[in-house]
Structures are given as C-alpha cells and as structure tokens.
Amino acid sequence: MTDASRPRLPWWRDVHSLDVEVAFRAAIAAAVPLVLLLATGRIEWAPYAAFGGMTAIFGRSEAYRTRIRTVSVAAVGLVASIGLGMAVSIVGAAAGGVLWWTATALVVVLVGGVLAVNLVRAHPPTPLFFVFAVLVCGAIPIPAGEGWVRLGVGVASAAFAWALSLSGWLVRRGPQKPVIPLKPLRENGPVRWGVLRSPVIWWTIGQYVVATLLAGLAALGLGLGHPYWAVVGAAAAIPPAGAARSISRALHRVVGTAAGVVVTGLVLWPEPPAWLLVAVIALAQFGAEIFVGRHYATALVFITPLALVVAHLASPVPVEGLLVDRFVETAIGCLAAILVVLVARALPNPKPRSRAAAR
Template sequence: MAGPAGTSALRAMTGANIVLVAVVLAGHTALAPAAAFGGMTAVHARFAPYPVRARLLAAVGAGLVLCVALGSVVAAAGWGPVPVAVLVAVVAAVAKLLTDAVAAGPPGGLIFVFAVATTAVLPVSWSQAAVQTGVAALAAVVAWCVGMAGWLFFRKPHEKAPSWRESLLAAVRLPSHELPRAAKVGLGVLAAGLLAHFLHLGHPYWTMIAAAAVLQSTHLNHTVHRTVQRVLGTLVGVVLGGLLLAADLPTPAKLACIVVALLCGELTVIRNYALAMVFITPLTLLLSSLLTPPDAFGLASDRLLDTVLGALVGLAAALVRPGRGYSLAAA
C-alpha cells in the first residue's frame, strides 16, 4: 500500500469515516448518511498539491454540506418524487459544470448527486434536518483536516493554487464545452429519476446516481466502458453485499466492513472501475441497512435493477450528443 495511491486511499478512508463511526457507535444511526456524505469530502483531490487541495476540499466540503441541507429541507417539506427528481437533476448539472470547470478530477460531481438524492428521500423533521446539516458540516471539516494533515510535514515553499476565475467564467460563457456536458448530465439524471418513479422501483434515487456516474466522463467510448464496468461490478457487488446483509452482522462489524470497503474502493478505482464497484456496492448496501432492518434479497436486487436502468439511461443520454475529448472525472 506504499506510494501516493496507498497514502491517498488511507487518507480517504480515515477522513471519510471518523464522524460516521462516531455517530453510529453513539447510537445515532439516523445521522449516518449525513456523516458519510460530509466525510466523502476526503475522497476528492487525491493527488493535488496541498495549496490546490486546501481550496478544492474546502469547496467540495461546502458543496456537500449544501447538498445535505437541500436534501434534508426537501425531505422535511415533504416534496414528492417528481420535484425531487428535478432538484437532483439540477444539482447534477451544476456539479458537473463546476467540477469540470475547475478540473476537480475524480469522482467529479457524483458525490453531490449522491448526497442530495439520498437525503431527499429520508423522512426527517425540520429540527432533524438542521442536525443532519450540522453533522455533515462537522464531517466535512474533519475530512478537510485529515486531507491537509500532511502539509505540516511535506510543505513545499513555492507551491501555490492557480486561479479558478477565468476557468469558471469560460465554463458559463458561450460557446462553452462545459455547458452542453452539464445539460446532458442534468437531462440524463432527470430522465432516469422519472423513469424509475413511473416504474415504481424500490430505490429510484439509485437510478439517478447511476446515470450521473456514467455521465461524468466526456468521451463516448469512456462512457460506454464505465457503463459496462459499473453494471458488471455492481452485479458481483450485490452478491457480496447480499451475503453480508444476510449474515445479520452486529453494527460494529458492519462499520468495520464499511471502512474496509471504502479503503479497497479507493485503492482500485483509478486502476479498475469494475473492481472498485465490487467494494462500493456492499458499502452502499451496508450503509442503507444501518437505517432500517434490511431485506437482504430485496435491497440487493433493487440495487442491481436500479443501477442497470440508470446506467443504460445515462448511456442513452451520452449517445444523443457524444462528447469530444477525454476525461478521467468518473466515479
């Protein structure tokens, strides 16, 4: 595990899980999603120089907290599936636009979609929405601190962050490569969400997340590869996740599996996306099982069906307007 990739994976595993493990062991499992999404700040800016990482992680953390807040407010207000799908699509488009503009790198805008789509369907009161937002903020701060801890020992005197001003202005100024890509992501996510709703799928937000995931790239061939890899990796992952759910593990064991799964996912995502999904899928299923007693077969089958549908919708959206160029901004 030596080298930059191993260091990055350990940093992500630590930063993403500190607050999550703390709130779950303290008995507040309802706060697990908020803690997880705030902590996912740590999986960004894997190899960026520290000055760039400091600003990028701060921006990502603020964005994830905002997404948790939006989702929590929508849930407390009792929005229906169609307005939620529209909101998630807008977030997906904006996240794609901004992460592409500043060259944020993997996982691109995906976690923002994950955060708002998940929290928007979890029933909460207004006071619980505020608490969720606070927990997400705490987790994001902890993740930022973990991500920047090495700066104390490996500071380079001449490092500095380049300005984002021009790239952001160029992204929203016609003609722009980023605007059509963002629109394609938004429309693909909206189509996936509406289709999942009208088909009465068990977890339609997973469909929107899958569509957003395969649309993070800007090259059609890359999108096709990601679609195939996501489906194949999820197929194996739901088998593994279903076995873990069926084992009815105690909460500390589930947390240990989540921590290890994130580490393995971070170690493999750059090299082999399908293998990373083998680990990320059980992680997602185990997180879901913390909230309600799981039906192992039902939860696993929902994950597979929703992922396949969302990935195919995302691929269809990519085929409508194939992008040019090549990007590694995939989840």
C-alpha cells in the same frame, strides 16, 4: 522505452504508485464519524456523516496550496447538497409529495456540481457525489426538531474530512520518511473561469440532466423501491466533460455492481453487529480508492457494499429487496446513460473553446 510501451505491473507489485494516502484518509473520514454516531446511539444519521466524509476523496495527489481550494469546494458542495436534500424532504412532506422538488434539486445540483468540479479542476471530475447526497437526504424523513442537528452532523463530518485531507502535509514535512511510499504531489493549475461559458461544459450538463431524469422516471414507472439508485447509476456512467463519449464506464458499472451485490449479501445476511458493519464501510472505502483510478469495475466491488451497508445502517430493510433494487436500478441508470451517450455521438457536438478563452 516510453511510458505507453512499458508493461504495467500487477497492482500488488505496483502498490507504490497507488493512492494509498488517499485511501487511508477516505477510510478514516468514513469510519470515525460513524463510530461516534454508533457510540451515541444515532446510527440512523449515518448518511449525513457519510456524505460529509466524502470530502476526503477529493484533492487526491494535489499540492497543498491547490488542495485547500479543491477540498473546500468539495466540502461546501457536499454540505449544500445535504442541506438541499433535507429541504426537499421537509418541504415535500409538507406539500404532500417530493417528486417535483426532487427533480428541481437534482437539476440544480447537476448544474452547480459540473461547473464547480470543472472550475477548480477537481478529481474526481464528476457531480456524482453531490447528486447522491441530495437524492438520499431528500428521501429520508426528518422528524420535527432534528433538521439542524442532522445538518450539523454533515457539517462536522465534512470539516473533519477537510482537516484530514490536509493532514498529509505533516507526514510529508516530518523528519522521518513515511513507511508507505507516497505519490508525488502536483500543482493543479488556476481556476478556469472560462468553463462558465464553455459550450462543451453545458453540452455535458445537458447529457447529465437528460440521462438522470430519464433513469429516475423509468425507475418510478417500474415501481422500484430505491429510484434514486437509477439516477445515481446514470450520473456515474455519463463521461465527464472533455472525456471520450464511451459506454465502457456504464458496462463496468453494471458488471462491478453485480459482483458488489454478491459481496454485500455475504456481509449482510449473517446480520453482523453494527460495529462490524462500520469496519466493513472503512475497508470498502479504502478498497474503492485503491482501485477507482485503475479498474472501475473492480472499484464497484467495494463501492457497492459501501453504499448499501450505509443505507442498511441508517434504515434496515430486507436484504433481498435491497440487493435486487440496487442491481436492477443501476442497470436502468446505465442503460439511460448509454442511450444518451449514443445520441450525443450522433448529434453535432460543440467545439471546445481555445485554451486561452477557457482560463
């Protein structure tokens, strides 16, 4: 029986094949910096710690010689995105507006992010997390004198996540077999310098840019409270370079976000203490990593509370408005992505370069 014809077991019976190791790393990388911020009374710095901690979701099941490269690129990209977002916040405030600065930073991060993840064959192969970091950090006002400290939080969190991503080497090389079955590691291949001149990559970048700018303008035009969520929704729904131009990812994101909004409401409406919200973030990060490669809509049931609880910790707002904005703006972003994908289907598409040319 071939792999394609073999029936797939339910996830709870197939747990040995899940990215349990990655999920534990990601949950710890999310929780530890937030616990430290909570202990020091600086939980409003949570977004910087959270984005730096996203370094741990990269590398996944790569062999360590290539994982070092992947997580290093991810850490640099996330810290650079945090720093660029902070620059947008500071310069935009001084100039009396952040719209054009934000749009410019978004394009820079999209181009750099798509090229970076494809150069090193990163998984996940998307600039989504860089986009999320630059937009959220660009929307947070920064008091005078706190800029370098906040950036330092992001750097420290990324460094911790980087070390955590490589810590599995000790587990796998230890004298005792791990209790939890771990996925086999794989080599990730050399850097693909050819992507810098690949027409397929630049075609994908164009789709990202058009979809995200369209989503952002639509959200701003409607006067919604968190327009960057529409941009993030569009970036999440555009298929990665080389993937099928499908709208299913956008549909999964809308459905999963709707369910995730309900879960978030159940978490936030009782007004739990901050330490419990940090625990929710860790659990949500674990669940997201378990399901993201298996069923995207289910993963969004965890990803949505993760994002909203971090936002609420940093800057508490009325829960009803937070939830409505998240769903409506995600739907707007996904609609923009669907429109761009459908147009891309109808247009002549660039041909991929030969395998030798892409190396």
